Amino acid sequence: MSSTTNPSTQHTSTIGAIGAPSRRNTELALLVFAVVIPVFAYANVGLALDGQVPAGLLSYGLGLGLLAGVGHLAVRKFAPYADPLLLPLATLLNGLGLVAIWRLDQSELLQSIQQAGTAAPRQLMYTAMGIALFIGVLIFLKDHRVLQRYTYISMVGALFLLLLPLVPGLGKNIYGAKIWIQVGSFSIQPGEFAKIVLAIFFAGYLMVKRDALALASRRFMGLYLPRGRDLGPILVVWMVSILILVFETDLGTSLLFFGMFVIMLYVATERTSWIVFGLLMSAVGAVGVASFEPHIQQRVDAWLDPMREYTLSREGVLGHSEQAMQALWAFGSGGTLGTGWGQGHSELIRFAANSDFILATFGEELGLAGVMALLLLYALIVERGVRTALAARDPFGKLLAIGLSGAFALQVFVVAGGVMGLIPLTGMTMPFLAYGGSSVIANWALIGILLRISDTARRPAPAPAANPDAEMTQVVRP
C-alpha cells in the first residue's frame, strides 16, 4: 500500500486543510454575486433619481466584472489554495462603495461645493490600480516569508511614510488632520500604506524577539512584568504614535498603529500583561495629548455634544463642523429599512460625505439592516484573516496575518464608531467603501497578502519522500 493513498498518513497532520479542495469554484460563484449585487444597486440608484436605468450601467457592470474576473484568474493561477471568501467580500464592498460614491456624485449640493461630481470614475480607476497591485502581490510574492528579510527596511519605510505628511510643502492639512500629502493633483494618505509596511516590521521583529519578551519576566500581582530593557520597543512605538497624535493630530491613525502593535505583541508573547500595559499607555497618551492639543480636544467635545457643535457651526464660529450631527441625523432618518438607494439626503453632511462619512449614506438609504449587513461583511473579512492566521504554519505568517486583520478590524471600528458617534471622529476612511485612492489601493494589497498567506497555509503539504519504512510505522487498527 502506498503511503500517499493511505488515509491515516494524511490525518496525522495538525493542519486540517491538507488535501482540501481549492475552493476556486466557490470563489467564482460568490464573485458573481459580488458583482451582480452592486450592479442592481447601481440600477436602483438611477431608477430612484431619474426614473431610468443609468446609461453607464453596462460599462460599470462590465468594468467591475472584468476587474473581479481578472482578480479571480490571478488567484486561480498564483494562489490556488487561497481563502475563497476574501476576494468576493472585498469586491462586494468595493462595488457597493462605487455605487454610493456615484450616487453622491449626482447631488447638486455636493457638486456645487466640489465635494463630488466625478468621484465615481476616479474611484473605478483607483479600484483598477488596487486590483493591479493585488495581482502584483500574488505574482511577485511567491512566499510571504520573503518579507521577513525586509524587517528593518520596513521599519525605516514605515517611519518615512508616517512622517511624510509633516514635510513642509508636501503635507496637507484637511479639516485639522495632517495625514495627507499632495503630489501633483493627487492627495495621498501615506498612513494607509504604512499600516501594511508596519505590520511586516512588527511581524519580523516580534518573531525574532518573542522568546526574550515572553520568558524573561518577573511575576508581580499575578502579572508577568517584562524586564525594563524589553520595554524599549513598546516605548518606541508608543512614542511614535504619540508623535503622530501631536503632529498629525489624528487620533485614529495613532490608535490604529499602537493597537496593532499591542495585538501582535500579545500574540507573539502570549502574555496578558502586554495588553494591560498597552491599554494603560494608550489611555495615558490619549488623555495626555487631548489635554493640551486643541484639535483633539475639540473632536472630543464634538463627540460629547454634537448638537452644540452643530449650533456653533451654524452660527459661523470657525473651526466647528456640523458633520457629526448631520451624520447622526442621516442614520436616524434611515431607520430600520432605510429610504432606499438615492432617496436619502446624506449630502447634507457636505464635506467628506463620500469618504470619511460614507457609512452615513448607507445608514440612511439602506437603514439598520443594510449597515448591519455591511458590518457583518467586514466581520467576515476579519474572521477570514484570523482563520488564515490560525492556519498559517509559520510564526511570521501568523503574526503578519493577525496584524493585518487586527488593524483592519480596528480601522473599521474607529471609523464606523466615529461616524456613528460611539467614539470621537477621526480622519480615516472605511476600507473599500470610501472614496480615496490610497485607501482602496492599500487595502487591495492587504487582501493580496492575506490571500498569499492563506494559500501557503492551505496548500497541501508536498508529498513526503517515499519512506521505505512506511509500512512498518503504520498504525494498526483493529
Added chain:
Amino acid sequence: MNKPLRRIAIFCGLLILTLLIRDNWLQYVQADELRTDEHNRRVAIERYASPRGDIIVGGEPITGHTTTKGDFKYKRTYKDGAMWAPVTGFVSQAFGANQLESIEDGILTGNDDRLFFRNTLDMLTGKNKEGGNVVTTLNAAAQKAAYEGLKKQGGKGSVVAIEPSTGKILALASFPSYDPSTIAGDGASDAEAWKKLQKKNNPNDPMLNRALREVYPPGSTFKVLTAAAALENGLYEDADQKTETPLPWTMPGTTTELKNEGDLPCKDASLREALRVSCNTVFGKIGSDLGNDKMLEMAKKFGFTEEQFTPVRSSASVFSEDMAPSEVALSSIGQFNTAATPLQMAMVSAAVANNGTLMKPYMVDELQAPSLDTVEKTDPEEMSRPMSAKNAQILQSMMETVVEKGTGTNARIPGVTVGGKTGTAQHGVDNSENPYAWFISYAKNSDGSSPVAVAVVIEDENAVRDDISGGGLAAPIAKSVMEAVVKGKQ
C-alpha cells in the same frame, strides 16, 4: 500561538458587536427622535417635497404652489394672500407654518395617518405623494366685502361673520394684513419680507390675526348680552316694560355718576329704548342689580373666558370675577376689564339671531384626501343655549329697532330685516387713546331664520374722536358683508 489568536478573534468580534449595538441604538431606538428633530433639514425637505394640498373656499382653491430651486422642491403660493391670511396663516420654507396651514399640516402634506393606506398604495404603484385639501366654510364674497371695507376705511380693524344656524365662519378679515406668498420661500427676499413684518419693525403688526387673537373692550355692543341677562333672569319681562332707572344714576358704593353719551332720554327707559339710544345708565344698573355672578354666568354661556378652537385658536374673551358693584356696572356696558375678540362678539350676535342657541364656530368644513374623498367632515355642534327662544326674539326685535331708527341706521338693507348694535369703546389711560368703533349685527330672512351675523371693530388713529362711532365707521362694512351673504343665497 493559537490561544492568543483565538482571544484576538473574540476581541475583534466584540468590536464589531459594539458597532452593531450602537447601530441598533442609533437607527432603531433613537431613530424617530433623530428623524423628527426640528433641526434635521429632512423634516423641511419632506414637507416641501410634494405639492401641498390646497385650502378651498367656495369650491375654488385660494392657495397654490410653484417649484423652487434647491432641495425644497415646492413653494406655497396664495391668491389674494393678504385678504385670506387670517384664514390660511402661512407656510414658509424658512419660517415654518401657523394657523390653518400648521393645524392641518398632516392633511395638506399628505402625511396624516388617515392617508396612510392611500400613501402605501401610491408607493406601490409608483405615484408621487400628494397632499389632501382643506375645504373651508368661508364665503368668498363676504370675505371680499369685509376686507375691502376695512381697507377702504384704512384703520386697523377686523371683521368676523358667522352663519348663526350652523356656526360656520363666513368671513374672517383683519387689517392691515400681509401676503404670505412673500415669505413662503427661503430666499433673501423672503427673509427681508419676514423681518419687515415682525412687530418690532412694524408697529401695525400685520401678522396679528385680529379677528381671533386680539381682544378689545366691546363697549356698548356688550349691552346686548346685558339685556339678555336681564330677560333671562326675569329682571324685566319684555322689551317695552319701563325699567327702574333714575337719571342721573350714581353707581352703588361710589359717589360717581355713570354718564350717558350726551343728553339721552334714559330715565326709566324701556330696554328697547335704552338699546336704541345706547343708555349707559340703564344697562349699568341692570349689571349691578343682577350682580357679578349672574353677569359672569351669562357671559360664559356666550363663550367668554374660554379659548375657542375654530380649529385655529382664538384668545379668551374677558369678563372678570369678584368685582365691586360699580365695576360690574362698568363691565356690563363693555368697559372696565371686559374685553372680547371680534369672533366672540359675532358669536353673541349669532346666538341672538339663532333664537338663543349658540352654535360652535368653525371654519373647516371638510378634509379631503388627494382623491377628493372625504376624510373628515365637521358637523354643526351646539355649544350652549344662553337664552330661551322667546327672550331671543324679544332681543331681536330690540336690535332691529336699533337699525330701523336708532344708532345703527347705516346698516339698513332694503328688503331685509337687520338687527344690530353699535359700540364705541374707550381705552387708554383716562380714555386718552382713540376709541374702538364696534358694530354687531345679523340679517334675517322672511321666515325668521338668519343667514349671517357679523361683528366689526375698527381702531382708527387718524379719525377725529367725535366721528368714531360704531354706526358711522363699522356699520357700513357690516352692511356690505351681510349684503354679500344675502345676495349669494338668493
